[in-house]
Amino acid sequence: EGGRRTERRCSVEVSVQPGTVRHGAAACLPVSVCVCESSTNVCLCLSVSRQNLKNVSILCNYVHLQKLELPYNKIRDLSCVSHMPYLIILDASHNELSDFFGFEPPKNLKEVNFSHNHLSVMKDLSTYTSLSKLNLDYNSFSEIRGLEKCSNLIHLSIAHNKISHISGLDKLPLRHLSLRGNLLKKIENLQTLWALQFLDLSYNRIQSLSGLQNLHLLGSINLESNLEKPEHRLAVIFLLQHLTHLDEQAVTAQEKVSAVNKYDPPQEVVAARDHMTHVVFQHMQPQIIFDSTLPNLETPYPILVLTGPQACGKREIAHKLCQEFSHYFAYGASHTTRGPYFGEEDCFDYHFVLDEEFQNMIHMGNFVQTIQYGGHWYGLSREAIESVAREGLACCVHMELEGVYSMKHSYFEPRYILLIPTRTDEYISRMKARGLYSKRQIDTAVSRINLYVRVNKEQPGFFDSVIPCDNREEAYSTLRQLVQEYLGLEEQGTEVGDSTRTIPDHAPTDMSSKYQTTENAEANPTDSYNRNYRSKVQACLSPQKTSAELASIHRRQQMVGEALMGRSPGAYTQLFKRHVPIAPSLVAPQMHPGHSSSLIPTFGCPLPDLSDDSSSEESRASSGLSMHSSAGVLSVRSPAAGLDTGSGPRAEPLGVSMLGQNLESLKGKIDVTETGLTPDAPHLGPEQVSPTLATSTGRPGSRARPVLPPIPTGRKATDTGPRP
Numbered sequence: 001e002g003g004r005r006t007e008r009r010c011s012v013e014v015s016v017q018p019g020t021v022r023h024g025a026a027a028c029l030p031v032s033v034c035v036c037e038s039s040t041n042v043c044l045c046l047s048v049s050r051q052n053l054k055n056v057s058i059l060c061n062y063v064h065l066q067k068l069e070l071p072y073n074k075i076r077d078l079s080c081v082s083h084m085p086y087l088i089i090l091d092a093s094h095n096e097l098s099d100f101f102g103f104e105p106p107k108n109l110k111e112v113n114f115s116h117n118h119l120s121v122m123k124d125l126s127t128y129t130s131l132s133k134l135n136l137d138y139n140s141f142s143e144i145r146g147l148e149k150c151s152n153l154i155h156l157s158i159a160h161n162k163i164s165h166i167s168g169l170d171k172l173p174l175r176h177l178s179l180r181g182n183l184l185k186k187i188e189n190l191q192t193l194w195a196l197q198f199l200d201l202s203y204n205r206i207q208s209l210s211g212l213q214n215l216h217l218l219g220s221i222n223l224e225s226n227l228e229k230p231e232h233r234l235a236v237i238f239l240l241q242h243l244t245h246l247d248e249q250a251v252t253a254q255e256k257v258s259a260v261n262k263y264d265p266p267q268e269v270v271a272a273r274d275h276m277t278h279v280v281f282q283h284m285q286p287q288i289i290f291d292s293t294l295p296n297l298e299t300p301y302p303i304l305v306l307t308g309p310q311a312c313g314k315r316e317i318a319h320k321l322c323q324e325f326s327h328y329f330a331y332g333a334s335h336t337t338r339g340p341y342f343g344e345e346d347c348f349d350y351h352f353v354l355d356e357e358f359q360n361m362i363h364m365g366n367f368v369q370t371i372q373y374g375g376h377w378y379g380l381s382r383e384a385i386e387s388v389a390r391e392g393l394a395c396c397v398h399m400e401l402e403g404v405y406s407m408k409h410s411y412f413e414p415r416y417i418l419l420i421p422t423r424t425d426e427y428i429s430r431m432k433a434r435g436l437y438s439k440r441q442i443d444t445a446v447s448r449i450n451l452y453v454r455v456n457k458e459q460p461g462f463f464d465s466v467i468p469c470d471n472r473e474e475a476y477s478t479l480r481q482l483v484q485e486y487l488g489l490e491e492q493g494t495e496v497g498d499s500t501r502t503i504p505d506h507a508p509t510d511m512s513s514k515y516q517t518t519e520n521a522e523a524n525p526t527d528s529y530n531r532n533y534r535s536k537v538q539a540c541l542s543p544q545k546t547s548a549e550l551a552s553i554h555r556r557q558q559m560v561g562e563a564l565m566g567r568s569p570g571a572y573t574q575l576f577k578r579h580v581p582i583a584p585s586l587v588a589p590q591m592h593p594g595h596s597s598s599l600i601p602t603f604g605c606p607l608p609d610l611s612d613d614s615s616s617e618e619s620r621a622s623s624g625l626s627m628h629s630s631a632g633v634l635s636v637r638s639p640a641a642g643l644d645t646g647s648g649p650r651a652e653p654l655g656v657s658m659l660g661q662n663l664e665s666l667k668g669k670i671d672v673t674e675t676g677l678t679p680d681a682p683h684l685g686p687e688q689v690s691p692t693l694a695t696s697t698g699r700p701g702s703r704a705r706p707v708l709p710p711i712p713t714g715r716k717a718t719d720t721g722p723r724p
């Protein structure tokens with residue numbers, strides 16, 4: 001007993017602990033409690049737990065009670081509460097009540113705990129307007145109802161009942177709702193619970209997460225023991241990105257990122273995954289040196305990518321460009337699983353393949369990038385690039401933005417030209433006129449215009465140049481102009497189709513300096529000075545070569561010169577030999593066509609132990625090191641010689657004047673010190689080279705000198721401009 005005496009009366013808090021009273025009396029309340037109400041004393045709080053109380057009718061006299069706690073008794077009737085108009089808190093949990101709120105409502109009743117009783121039917125509680133917390137756990141309710149007018153109810157727990165549908169909660173100001181351990185199969189009718197912060201739906205039979213939308217304040221949700229799927233955690237975190245707790249565990253930032261990456265990955269993530277996929281599958285194949293990486297590892301193979309929304313004309317423009325600049329560019333046809341449109345040619349517009357074949361190609365590591373667009377797969381194969389590189393030409397391709405993102409992860413360093421429609425109506429009309437597209441496809445394509453515009457705006461330099469494509473002719477002529485400047489054709493007043501001219505040695509790599517970011521390009525569209533200036537700056541910045549390096553370079557230049565002149569077919573001639581059949585043992589059955597001649601294990605993979613000279617000879621030949629094979633070759637190709645796709649460098653193709661004219665540029669291209677080619681290799685005769693291949697791992701630092709160049713490191717981080 002205790003209390004506080006006021007002028008007129010004493011308020012008393014009574015707490016009766018188990019074992020302090022006798023059992024068996026009709027009204028089992030302790031005498032002390034009975035006497036505490038008098039003219040001067042009133043009882044405001046009464047707590048009697050675990051007394052096996054059955055009849056509490058005597059409490060009718062306790063009209064001043066504000067808090068009544070009677071848990072763990074055997075009470076079946078609580079009608080005495082009707083006489084307690086000031087009651088605020090009532091705890092009648094763990095009793096034997098079957099009558100739901102069987103008393104007149106105390107006006108200020110705020111908190112009620114009826115958990116662990118035998119209640120089964122909820123009744124209208126509209127007169128309990130002050131009710132803010134209601135606990136009905138462990139009863140037998142099968143339906144929620146009667147709460148509609150409880151406009152102050154913020155905490156409701158009806159866990160472990162038999163509720164099979166969520167209903168009757170519309171617009172309640174609930175912040176905490178527990179429906180744990182019911183028979184719920186779906187999450188429904190929660191959308192209007194705008195204030196909900198905590199939701200416990202654990203131990204139900206819920207299979208879908210739908211129904212959780214629009215709960216913007218929901219910070220904690222428990223869905224434990226519901227969904228079968230183990231990954232439901234991420235799904236929920238994705239759906240409710242403001243969650244702080246899920247299944248009683250804090251949601252980490254890492255989980256939030258993983259969830260977004262899983263269910264709505266940003267383009268960068270999709271592209272990174274695409275790239276990873278192709279790199280991994282490609283690395284699972286026998287390693288080879290590609291024509292597009294040669295002859296200078298420092299020099300990116302020139303690729304021109306036209307991008308923009310579907311049907312903006314990029315394919316048509318790409319074909320036209322390759323036709324007009326056929327001595328410089330060839331079209332790299334992608335693979336697609338969509339069927340050909342009328343008039344489209346297999347291998348010319350696309351390589352049309354079935355889905356299965358496309359998937360096989362992915363698993364064989366054949367692609368550089370792939371995307372899914374409009375329900376079909378598209379992918380640029382390595383072979384598409386290689387086949388152009390083998391011709392000694394630069395590759396021109398077209399692709400959607402996602403493809404560009406993926407390409408940017410690869411070691412290729414293309415120049416990207418965005419062709420963008422600026423007059424949407426015309427764009428739509430043109431698409432309609434083609435008669436190929438559904439309204440949905442047109443809408444998608446149109447909506448993607450903004451995507452391109454946004455990327456261009458938010459990531460300056462993402463596209464090297466932007467060309468409006470409303471008028472195809474104008475778009476082509478702008479692109480043509482850019483390409484001519486890049487090729488230096490205008491400067492030298494050379495006809496486009498004149499294949500006798502040479503491309504300046506900076507050309508293949510120098511698109512970066514020409515196709516500056518959009519802004520730069522606009523500011524200075526035709527400045528060749530920039531280009532030359534940059535070369536000079538680079539020359540100055542390049543580290544001085546030691547006398548040993550200079551001597552080595554000199555030796556190799558001499559060797560190459562001689563090889564090109566048709567003299568002295570030394571080691572390099574042998575090494576540069578290409579398209580020689582390789583030892584069958586080296587040919588993996590899954591090797592894709594076109595590479596059969598250039599298979600060699602390298603780039604850190606141990607070379608096979610070739611036991612006889614002939615196989616090592618073949619391996620050397622198969623290194624694919626070809627001076628005719630890539631961008632750099634453009635500077636030494638003779639039109640008269642035509643395309644050499646045959647066996648190695650030819651003795652005659654270059655006239656002496658050509659050679660003299662281009663030797664300087666060639667020097668840069670075969671700068672072995674910088675490319676990592678073995679400095680002394682030219683001194684080795686074939687017999688000396690063979691054992692090297694036969695026994696060496698080919699790695700730098702191994703006993704014998706490596707024949708193949710190491711992987712260039714940090715190429716992207718350094719300037720990729722022309723070498724002085």
Ligand SMILES: Nc1ncnc2c1ncn2[C@@H]1O[C@H](COP(=O)(O)OP(=O)(O)OP(=O)(O)O)[C@@H](O)[C@H]1O
Nearest residue numbers: 309310311312315334371378379380398399400403
């Ligand atoms: N390898 C690729 N990677 C990414 N996107 C690609 C690739 N190949 C083609 N695409 C793009 O996929 C989109 C759909 O190609 P599709 O050929 O079906 O369209 P289209 O109606 O003929 O339009 P377009 O004239 O632009 O090619 C086009 O924007 C195309 O540029």
